[in-house]
Amino acid sequence: MPVQAMAREMRSCSAAVRTDWAGVLCNRARPGRGEDPAVGVVERDGSSSAHGPRRRACLGHIALQTVGIRQFICDPREVLNTYFLVATILLPSVQRKRAPSMSVKSLRQTVQGLLPSLTPVRFVAEDGTPVAKPPAGYREPSVEALRDAYRRMVLGRRFDTQATALTKQGRLAVYPSSRGQEACQIGAVLALRPDDWLFPTYRDSVALVTRGIDPVEVLTLLRGDWHCGYDPAATRVAPQCTPLATQVLHATGMAEAQRRKGEDGVAMALIGDGATSEGDFHEALNFAAVLRAPVVFFVQNNKYAISVPLARQTAAPALAYKGIGYGVRSEQVDGNDLVAVLSVLTDAVAHARAGHGPVLVEAHTYRMDAHTNADDATRYRDAEEVERWGAADPLSRLEAHLRARGALTDADAATAQQEAEALAADLRTRMNADTTADPMELFDHVYAEPTPQLLEQRAQLADELAETALTQED
Amino acid sequence: MAETKATTATTAAKAAKVTMAQALNTALRDALREDDRVLVFGEDVGPLGGVFRITDGLTRDFGEERCFDTPLAEAGIVGLAVGMAMGGFRPVVEMQFDAFAYPAFEQIASHVAKLRNRTRGRLTLPMVIRIPYAGGIGGVEHHCDSSEAYYAHTPGLKVVTPATAEDAYWLLRDAIADPDPVVFLEPKKLYWSREDTDLERRGALPFGRAAVRREGRDATVVAYGPSVPVALAAAEAAATEGIELEVVDLRTIVPFDDETVTASVRRTGRCLVVQEAQGFAGVGAEIAARVQERCFHSLAAPVLRVAGFDIPYPPPKLEHAHLPGVDRILDAVDRLQFGDEPDIRHLLKGAVA
Numbered sequence: 001m002p003v004q005a006m007a008r009e010m011r012s013c014s015a016a017v018r019t020d021w022a023g024v025l026c027n028r029a030r031p032g033r034g035e036d037p038a039v040g041v042v043e044r045d046g047s048s049s050a051h052g053p054r055r056r057a058c059l060g061h062i063a064l065q066t067v068g069i070r071q072f073i074c075d076p077r078e079v080l081n082t083y084f085l086v087a088t089i090l091l092p093s094v095q096r097k098r099a100p101s102m103s104v105k106s107l108r109q110t111v112q113g114l115l116p117s118l119t120p121v122r123f124v125a126e127d128g129t130p131v132a133k134p135p136a137g138y139r140e141p142s143v144e145a146l147r148d149a150y151r152r153m154v155l156g157r158r159f160d161t162q163a164t165a166l167t168k169q170g171r172l173a174v175y176p177s178s179r180g181q182e183a184c185q186i187g188a189v190l191a192l193r194p195d196d197w198l199f200p201t202y203r204d205s206v207a208l209v210t211r212g213i214d215p216v217e218v219l220t221l222l223r224g225d226w227h228c229g230y231d232p233a234a235t236r237v238a239p240q241c242t243p244l245a246t247q248v249l250h251a252t253g254m255a256e257a258q259r260r261k262g263e264d265g266v267a268m269a270l271i272g273d274g275a276t277s278e279g280d281f282h283e284a285l286n287f288a289a290v291l292r293a294p295v296v297f298f299v300q301n302n303k304y305a306i307s308v309p310l311a312r313q314t315a316a317p318a319l320a321y322k323g324i325g326y327g328v329r330s331e332q333v334d335g336n337d338l339v340a341v342l343s344v345l346t347d348a349v350a351h352a353r354a355g356h357g358p359v360l361v362e363a364h365t366y367r368m369d370a371h372t373n374a375d376d377a378t379r380y381r382d383a384e385e386v387e388r389w390g391a392a393d394p395l396s397r398l399e400a401h402l403r404a405r406g407a408l409t410d411a412d413a414a415t416a417q418q419e420a421e422a423l424a425a426d427l428r429t430r431m432n433a434d435t436t437a438d439p440m441e442l443f444d445h446v447y448a449e450p451t452p453q454l455l456e457q458r459a460q461l462a463d464e465l466a467e468t469a470l471t472q473e474d
Numbered sequence: 475m476a477e478t479k480a481t482t483a484t485t486a487a488k489a490a491k492v493t494m495a496q497a498l499n500t501a502l503r504d505a506l507r508e509d510d511r512v513l514v515f516g517e518d519v520g521p522l523g524g525v526f527r528i529t530d531g532l533t534r535d536f537g538e539e540r541c542f543d544t545p546l547a548e549a550g551i552v553g554l555a556v557g558m559a560m561g562g563f564r565p566v567v568e569m570q571f572d573a574f575a576y577p578a579f580e581q582i583a584s585h586v587a588k589l590r591n592r593t594r595g596r597l598t599l600p601m602v603i604r605i606p607y608a609g610g611i612g613g614v615e616h617h618c619d620s621s622e623a624y625y626a627h628t629p630g631l632k633v634v635t636p637a638t639a640e641d642a643y644w645l646l647r648d649a650i651a652d653p654d655p656v657v658f659l660e661p662k663k664l665y666w667s668r669e670d671t672d673l674e675r676r677g678a679l680p681f682g683r684a685a686v687r688r689e690g691r692d693a694t695v696v697a698y699g700p701s702v703p704v705a706l707a708a709a710e711a712a713a714t715e716g717i718e719l720e721v722v723d724l725r726t727i728v729p730f731d732d733e734t735v736t737a738s739v740r741r742t743g744r745c746l747v748v749q750e751a752q753g754f755a756g757v758g759a760e761i762a763a764r765v766q767e768r769c770f771h772s773l774a775a776p777v778l779r780v781a782g783f784d785i786p787y788p789p790p791k792l793e794h795a796h797l798p799g800v801d802r803i804l805d806a807v808d809r810l811q812f813g814d815e816p817d818i819r820h821l822l823k824g825a826v827a
Contacts, residue, residue: 250553
């Protein structure tokens, strides 16, 4: 039997046998994975440095016996040959671990496979016209997907300007705007399935609204009612993270958890350019690569970490180059071109979902507003720069693009605008209603059961509040 | 295969004296066997079995999917565990040494401790962070810190430190089963201490209760982790001088068992708190404050602390001078005013103010 045919047979053998085979190899099968579980288990097993070629040959032998292919294992030379070929055909990842013996050619291919495009991937120029040469290897999203994205960008921008306005009315403690980053915010969410996980930061409120979370719940944190207003388990959106890059590790852990459970969910972590200097970012890339966790790291490089410009943050040619040191496939994209962002992120998510490991994507964009309403951006950047980026606005670019393709009419644009105004009006109304946070809740979520000390303190606070109430009555 | 080996280990434990290290290993085995969601990972915990061999044989017997080595980065280990716990697993991670856990402190303080609170209980983190801690083994710098106060000061964490092999087993099982994150501090110097115990029958008190390790009428000595055997030795020595010390082993620093401590001090009227860690702003200070708040009218003397000095952990040849020993405890016992003699050491300080 030719080895290729044997390999096919092994791949097509019943799941039960493959599971059994996987069990023999690694004590523990991982049923339910999208890919061949046997190969997957071997990948994990092969990642142990203790396994030399001899051990691999044994694995091949066990595999052959388990699926009942014994007839040709008689000639010692053929047996050896078979082992070797099984190892190379069925266990590609085991072979890949043998980096020292990698040929220069395959090494070059590996490196080039990890490196980002030399310039950011772009489908649509600033004036809305398609670029002369479409980027190779990426598929343009469907017109329907782009029309949907346009509508969501209009809503997202309106939400963002309304939230900034609410800070001026004292309804929000603070709001970090993402105006100008809508292609990233909307593109990230649209690239995910509802059962994928999103790990956002404080600047990603527009992404949360796009994900379908009630805008009032999105703003609960900044309104000051509680730290997180939505249900992260139900929405599969982690609480917005303030300590920079710390949630990137959680995304990696969640992705690894999904992989181990045999689910094909992906996790996406959103971070900014400043956060790529944090240690947790690097640890997350490294862990994800070693574990081959299905996670996408999406960096919105908006050029400033509060006031510190990118040049003070890194000397790398682009942040996307930070992937290669960890063996993480990387890409950079024009972050104000929704078509490109959606295309590149869809590809990255598919790569991760297929079990090929993590992807790092850097989007070049710009934070049009200050860090927050409390920040004064004129102290560290000039108006000319802001104006220049204003001309690269992602929303007007997509609109021009769709209109030029005849995919967006005046009526469509007006409908989206009306919907956005309705969202803003509803948000204003609901945010202008006073809320009362319950002080007794302070003790409810520290532990599953309050400690005796917390119960004492709870009683103390209840007394204090009762006294205050009495004093106010007097 | 896994079951047979684990059962053998337990049976062997029944027949022989058990070290704390064996008890911890057995606890991890039993947890791995009983709950598929339990995972063990960290630095060198795989084929090597951990630098203290606490995870010895786990990868061999349960497979790399259940017990595995990670890259060398503590924040990464704890951050990964957070995500995996959010995803339905029950990670038990090892920080190799006390002082090497500090890179993970942001993850512990900002995320591990707070996720339940931030999300109003919608996301919880049933995970355990095992940390070999404290000194007494001649370790060089950065290997002997008593870091319990950092964790005990962080709301949302439970902080556990066993002093016996039996407690090591049961408290670790409790910690793994707990719905909240637990920092599990293992006194390195007690890893090899042996005792007769049957790990298949629970003799240990419930999680959150302190244990009276020795009864005595004259004074209460409150200790935890590595200081418990020292306190017991001091009680033995004091008994020869006619003073009966009651020794309370906290077992869990958080939750803190005020009830047991208070009841003991009310009975004895005197209290000493012993800790290996530097004394200033330490767990012992908290205990002393709680005791005087709750037992003031029962006290015949100030609550005294016996602690390490307020210095960075000393080099191996000098740790004997730093660690609280039997003598330092007995000296403190002498100052508990048994003869109604006031402790005049501090009288001059502040006298002119």
